[in-house]
Amino acid sequence: MSMPDAQRLKAFVVKRLSSLPTWDAQRLPDDGLKLVGAGLLDSLGFLELMTDVEQEFGLQCDFSSSEPEVFTTLGGFVAQFSKA
Amino acid sequence: MNTRPSFTGLAGRFKDAVDRFGPRPALDLNGRKFTYTELGGVVGALARNLASVSASVGPVAIFARRGLAAYAGILAAWITGKTCVPLNPKFPGKRTRQMLEVSGSEVLLVDEDCKSSLAEVLDGLARPLTIYGPEGGPWSDLPDRFPTHRFVTFGRPLENSAPLQVPELDPQAPALIVFTSGSTGVPKGVPTSHHNLDEYIRNIGSLIGLVENDRVSQAYDLTFDPVIHDLFTCWTAGACLVLVPDNSVMAPAKIIREKYLTVWFSVPSVIGFMRRMGLLKPGAFPTLRRSLFCGEPLPAESVLAWRKAAPSSTVENLYGPTETTVILTRYKWMDGLSASQCVNGLTPIGWPLPEQQARVCDAEGRAVPTGQCGELYLAGPQVVGRYWQDEELTTRKFVRLADTGGELWYRTGDLARQDETGCLYFLGRIDDQVKVRGYRIELQEVDFVLRRIVQDDQATTVAWPLRDGHAEGLVAFVRSSVRTGEQEILDRMREALPEYMVPRKIRQVPDFPLNANGKIDRRKLVSMLKEECHVHA
Numbered sequence: 164m165s166m167p168d169a170q171r172l173k174a175f176v177v178k179r180l181s182s183l184p185t186w187d188a189q190r191l192p193d194d195g196l197k198l199v200g201a202g203l204l205d206s207l208g209f210l211e212l213m214t215d216v217e218q219e220f221g222l223q224c225d226f227s228s229s230e231p232e233v234f235t236t237l238g239g240f241v242a243q244f245s246k247a
Numbered sequence: 248m249n250t251r252p253s254f255t256g257l258a259g260r261f262k263d264a265v266d267r268f269g270p271r272p273a274l275d276l277n278g279r280k281f282t283y284t285e286l287g288g289v290v291g292a293l294a295r296n297l298a299s300v301s302a303s304v305g306p307v308a309i310f311a312r313r314g315l316a317a318y319a320g321i322l323a324a325w326i327t328g329k330t331c332v333p334l335n336p337k338f339p340g341k342r343t344r345q346m347l348e349v350s351g352s353e354v355l356l357v358d359e360d361c362k363s364s365l366a367e368v369l370d371g372l373a374r375p376l377t378i379y380g381p382e383g384g385p386w387s388d389l390p391d392r393f394p395t396h397r398f399v400t401f402g403r404p405l406e407n408s409a410p411l412q413v414p415e416l417d418p419q420a421p422a423l424i425v426f427t428s429g430s431t432g433v434p435k436g437v438p439t440s441h442h443n444l445d446e447y448i449r450n451i452g453s454l455i456g457l458v459e460n461d462r463v464s465q466a467y468d469l470t471f472d473p474v475i476h477d478l479f480t481c482w483t484a485g486a487c488l489v490l491v492p493d494n495s496v497m498a499p500a501k502i503i504r505e506k507y508l509t510v511w512f513s514v515p516s517v518i519g520f521m522r523r524m525g526l527l528k529p530g531a532f533p534t535l536r537r538s539l540f541c542g543e544p545l546p547a548e549s550v551l552a553w554r555k556a557a558p559s560s561t562v563e564n565l566y567g568p569t570e571t572t573v574i575l576t577r578y579k580w581m582d583g584l585s586a587s588q589c590v591n592g593l594t595p596i597g598w599p600l601p602e603q604q605a606r607v608c609d610a611e612g613r614a615v616p617t618g619q620c621g622e623l624y625l626a627g628p629q630v631v632g633r634y635w636q637d638e639e640l641t642t643r644k645f646v647r648l649a650d651t652g653g654e655l656w657y658r659t660g661d662l663a664r665q666d667e668t669g670c671l672y673f674l675g676r677i678d679d680q681v682k683v684r685g686y687r688i689e690l691q692e693v694d695f696v697l698r699r700i701v702q703d704d705q706a707t708t709v710a711w712p713l714r715d716g717h718a719e720g721l722v723a724f725v726r727s728s729v730r731t732g733e734q735e736i737l738d739r740m741r742e743a744l745p746e747y748m749v750p751r752k753i754r755q756v757p758d759f760p761l762n763a764n765g766k767i768d769r770r771k772l773v774s775m776l777k778e779e780c781h782v783h784a
Binding site for chain 1: 492493494495496497498500501520523524525526528531684719720733734737738741746747751
């Protein structure tokens, strides 16, 4: 599978996040947005998001070389999948 | 002549460690390190301040993130003869207020990180508290807003040092009140005595054999009693406790590698999460030598995956309800043998710790024959013996069995069977208690909140999805006639319950399937969810 376009991937993730009851519509989805630990997603929600992205883009992600404080932000998460 | 008080509990064991291991590292907080001498000094200073803030021996609640203030606060409370009530800053203010009210807390120790969420906790709290925390910042307007409470600020007590002195403690006095989910809508308190805790650490410490060079994980929340295991198995051995930050708890690959951890202790769900994230590479964790799991069933598959990632590490499955002080049974995984001992793909929960007892009983409390399924009863010096200010529940759950010499047994509500060697196997629950990522949840408590919101007694919750023997979350069911929307239901549940107790989805059904007793049939609801999964797979 070829590398997905980062913008398309980010749009997919933001759309998915915006459907959550915990989503704050007032907040801009910048790259520093914390996905976990700030009330948006819990650890299971993070895995569900990961699975959705894997299914949508046909990817298998590997987080072994990245840092939790990075891949749990919107920008870091998208970047991780963009290079998967 | 120097005479040592006769019983000083875990506080005394900590002081012994400070005296013995002084210059060795005791604590690593995101790179900030404390030796035993330094940590002992911080505890001494905090205890001195706490004694001056409140002469009463009423409980001290700790509203702090895992870290120096929380750890030192637990010890300082004990040293000043007070009971410690750990709170969780991640819980909604309403639930924290309930814990403060029910426990009868008199002092609230707050750390720098939690000051900003203090107002939410105090709003509506009738019980007057002495609130002790660092000065400045978001704290400054609170004394005017909440005049019922007395605010005492300190400068930088965690940077001060004072000699550590541990007085004699009453072994039967409650050292800790841990709250778990309660079926009546209010969390129930489990008071663990100094004696219970001391027995546990003495027992488990000799079995797991930590040494000075160990670097030990601290991943459990303060409101989970295994935190006591983390702190005191580590410090009584002279080892170094390493804080696992919140964002790494479920995916700790990096911190295990970079901090050269030798001992890991967490809920088994961590293994499942790490597998799915590609974090369990063969040989990934060469430094680990002891891996302990407790809080929910441990699937054999997870053990095998962990053993590949940590080939030098033993794996132990630990089991115990809060009512029997952290852990009461233990099973050590043996390659080549254990896989065949697993029942339903789950690792056995093993044998009781020394001086503790387990027996599998029928509905009348009589022991069932070896190999038969029944309710697991536990007894011994670790059994706490009561709930906090709840005599009715105490009478129901702590019972004396005539044929065991009148000893007090705790009815776990867990279904188990025991083989001819005495090894125990967990088979499920007899009631509606579930575990989600190790958190214990009474579904009745969630239903209580849900039903109040939708104003309908026909509403319920089930554990779902289920994966590798674990419940990963909850799904709520309401009737189609309910007018309250999903978003509003979830928002209001979030105001009352911690995140792990809030359902992930609200499903509508025209009517509920009922069982033979005329009650909502949760099994049929779960079957419905399973079928949907098969259809969509």
